[in-house]
Amino acid sequence: MFSLNYCLQCQKESVLLVCERCLGQIEQVQNSATGPFSYGRYEGVLKNMIHLFKYQNKFALASPLAKLLLDVIPSNVEGIVPVPxxxxxxxxxxYNPSAHLGRELSHELSKTIRVPVYLDVLKKTVSTPSQTELSQTERQKNVLGVFGVAQEHKIKGRHILLLDDVYTTGATAEECSRVLKQAGASQISVVTLARS
Ligand SMILES: [Zn+2]
Structure with missing residues (x-):
């Protein structure tokens, strides 16, 4: 039996955390063949879900959010690396929301294919100020050289899904991709829930 619950978005009765009607309001974006692959724009229901998940400890949203990602991820990825x-x-x-989302995504994928999530590969070795107020160039400088890679054997020769919540200028994703490639990953596909 389902326990009665309320949609986090519209507060109407729902067995899902976010009801079908609210999920249906999220419009999918077009992704290019090489990515970045995002589900929707950073607005409305999706933005609100990401906020609740990231800042209000609604951990359980990892599940519906990961399910959205199933629609956009490239089919031949071999490992998930969340932005640390x-x-x-x-x-x-x-907790790291992206790591949590990565575990959930790996779990969803495991129904058809084994794609492990690696939480000990990419490390953020330097603490940086928030990117929010920075320009594109400042963002690039801000993240340059702040990530390191460990356990390189796990990604060597593999197609890696780099997972983050929101894609803004791509500075973080680019820098993470650079170090992962340098460490031997054969291909990086950047996947985010939303893009702004
Ligand atoms: Zn709803």
Whole structure:
């Protein structure tokens, strides 16, 4: 039996965390063949879901959010690497939403194909100020050289899905892709829930 619940978005009765009607309001964006692959724009229902998930400890949203991603990820990925938080930020925030989403995505995929999530590969070694107020060029400088790779054997020769919540200028994704490739990954596909 389903327990009665309420949609986090519209507060109407729903067995799902976010009801079908609200999910249906999210418009999918067109992605190019090479990515980045995003589900929708960073607005409306999707933006609200990401906010609840990231900042209001609604961990359970990882499941419906991961299910959205199933529609956009390239079919031949071999491993998931979430964009990491610096240890200091991780301690403040208690958890990394992208890591949580990555685990959930791997779980969803496991119904058809085994795609492991690697939480110990990409590390943020330098704590950086928030990107929010920075220009494109400043963002690129801000993230240059702040990521490191460990456990390289896990990604060597593999097609890696780099997972983040929101794609803005792509500075973070580009820098992460660069170090992952340098460490031997054969291909990187950037996947995010939303793009702004
Ligand atoms: Zn709803």
């Amino acid at each position: 938080l610096h240890l200091k930020k991780l301690q403040e925030r208690k």
